[in-house]
Amino acid sequence: MIGTIPTRTAGIIRATALRLGVAPAELAAIPGLDPALLGDDLLRVPTESVWRVWELIDAIAGPGSGLCATAQADRGGLRVWDYLFSSGATLAESVRTAFEFRAVVTDPAVGWEVVEDGGLLTLRAQRFEPERVLAPIEEYAMSSVLRRMREATRSHLVPVRVAFGNQAGDRHGQLVDEFGTSRIDFGAPRSELTFLDAGALPTGTDPQLGQILQHYTRLFLASSRPAPGWRDTLRATIARALAENNLTLTAVAEQLSLNSRTLQRRLAEQGTGWREEIEAVRYEQAVNLLQTTDLPVQSVAVRLGYSDARALRRAFGRWTGQTPDAFRRDAAPARENDATRVTPA
Structure with missing residues (x-):
């Protein structure tokens, strides 16, 4: 599955592009984005095709363009992945599970790790995307994770630090409201969200339901297949x-x-x-x-x-x-x- 992204995510990004004014003809020329295929959640499209859509989105919307896609992905919009954020007894445990099954929403080549150090909980992602689309993708990925953590804990979590790998410091103003903090750094070695005293927060889950969700996710991934070219x-x-x-x-x-x-x-x-x-x-x-x-x-x-x-x-x-x-x-x-x-x- 490396080199592919699920149609669920691709469909959200394509819908964002259309809403922002990208011409349908431009999207039709990109392999794997046939609307008829995007309705099948088991299909996966080329990652490079989705990168091309991000380029079109960023060219139109500029700073904050990644947040436009986040707004399209309400709770439930990413299917089972949304609910994995409340699949464990604590937030840290749930986030680890969600990242373990990241392939249901992104290219599995994108690596995430969860680090607990005393009262600090850090979510860290490796840089995977090319520089030309890194800024909007980081905005989308990190804001989507934060929103789901807030939903899982039913609290307005605010990170004590946000770090982006991209160099686009002109985006700072658009991100403060989304992340709730002005401590936002750019040009970091890796993308990071750091929280204080958040890892042990309960998510109110039923442990048995969490196991069922994980089992379903494994079956879902096993059934996934590449979209036709x-x-x-x-x-x-x-x-x-x-x-x-x-x-x-x-x-x-x-x-x-x-x-x-x-x-x-x-x-x-x-x-x-x-x-x-x-x-x-x-x-x-x-x-x-x-x-x-x-x-x-x-x-x-x-x-x-x-x-x-x-x-x-x-x-x-x-x-x-x-x-x-x-x-x-x-x-x-x-x-x-x-x-x-x-x-x-």
């Missing part, structure tokens, strides 16, 4: 347009929230073209239909948008060097073996 999304859109008998460059571009020219440019950047992608989808579907159905070749041709069976035969010959009928005959023994194979007990 841009080309996978493109081919799925082409397949859908083909099934709807609406396979045109303009129609597919609209489904991807692009215009035709932008789509063609993206194809060229990927080293492919419109016709090549249509051929790839038709080949995949032709193989599937010939292997798994008894449809006549003429019917297969119609489903793939060809005028007749001869057009399909010519295309299939280019793809495989065989006719559709020969390919189906060769595939038949394998189908029969699969159907009759018995799995040993």
Whole structure:
């Protein structure tokens, strides 16, 4: 999962970008941010894609731009991670658990540690993001953690020190109200939140419920998977347009929230073209239909948008060097073996 971020977090950041005025077309050009994919909480998108959205957000909002995303992520907005902050008997224990399962909200390459020294509780994060997006991401991450600590303890916790790794001291004014203190440093080796006499604060949790939350989180992470790449999304859109008998460059571009020219440019950047992608989808579907159905070749041709069976035969010959009928005959023994194979007990 390293190098990826959950769609739940990516969706919050994308929604922030739209609310601040980032053009939908700019977001549509970023891999992994298809709105249709962001509704699946088990998918994970490339971290670099989310960094690009942060760049767009910061360019528009400037100082305090990370706090705009924090405002989008109310309690419950980050699903189970929000409730892990009250999964232990004390705040320190709960925060350790939340950071252990940080992969449910961020790239697991981002490391956090919890340090208790006498009455001091310090939450420390390593610098992971590139400098160009460090400032807004630090604002978002640290303010989100603070808000959840306050919710877990039902108290207005105020850190005795806040440290940021970025050098953007011009953001100081926007951060004082959020963190409740003017003791905010910039250019620190690591991002830090330090509290006095906070680690032992109770969170009012039921220990058994905390164990259930942790078990659920492990299952959730085990079920997570990478989101389809841009080309996978493109081919799925082409397949859908083909099934709807609406396979045109303009129609597919609209489904991807692009215009035709932008789509063609993206194809060229990927080293492919419109016709090549249509051929790839038709080949995949032709193989599937010939292997798994008894449809006549003429019917297969119609489903793939060809005028007749001869057009399909010519295309299939280019793809495989065989006719559709020969390919189906060769595939038949394998189908029969699969159907009759018995799995040993």
